[in-house]
Amino acid sequence: MKTLPVDAVCPCQSGKAYGQCCRPFHRGDADAPTAEALMRSRYTAFVAGDVDYLLRTWHPETRPATLELDPGLAWTGLEILRTVRGGEADRAGTVEFRASYREDGQDRAQQEKSTFVREDGRWVYRDALSQS
Structure with a gap:
């Protein structure tokens, strides 16, 4: 596992520092409040x-x-295309996104529509419809 610096810009492209963005979720200090945050x-x-x-x-x-994650894949960017429901008061939501990566010297992207549900009060990833 790669250690991400707490003061670096979070890879999720929220514009926040990793320590103030995704790190609390990764460490188990907090749960993502929305499907998009998850x-x-x-x-x-x-x-x-x-x-x-x-x-x-x-x-x-x-x-x-x-x-098992592919060690030859380097994730390079995330773009949220559309979010349907998935707010703090919802029980389900969908997030459509495009994730860019580099593999074998080639820049590529995966576009996906992921579904999320609340399970025991917290958001979890359910499944996806891949679009790339």
Whole structure:
């Protein structure tokens, strides 16, 4: 796992420092208040290689038993395209995003529409419709 500096700009592209953005979620000090915040924190977990956080925030019905991240993939950017529901008072929400990455010297992107639900009062990733 890669250590992200607390004072660096958060990889989720919120504009906040990592220590004030996704780090409290990764450390378990707080839960993401919205589906979009969880989506951003999961993207940052991919950047950092934080498999434990990814599994912890995955719905138990769709979560794999194990997860191996591709070490040859470097995540380079996140763009939130659309958010439907997923607010602090909602029980479900959808976040459509484009995540950029570099693999084998090539710049690529994955576009996805992810669904999130509240499970025991906290947001978890349910599943996705890949669009790339």
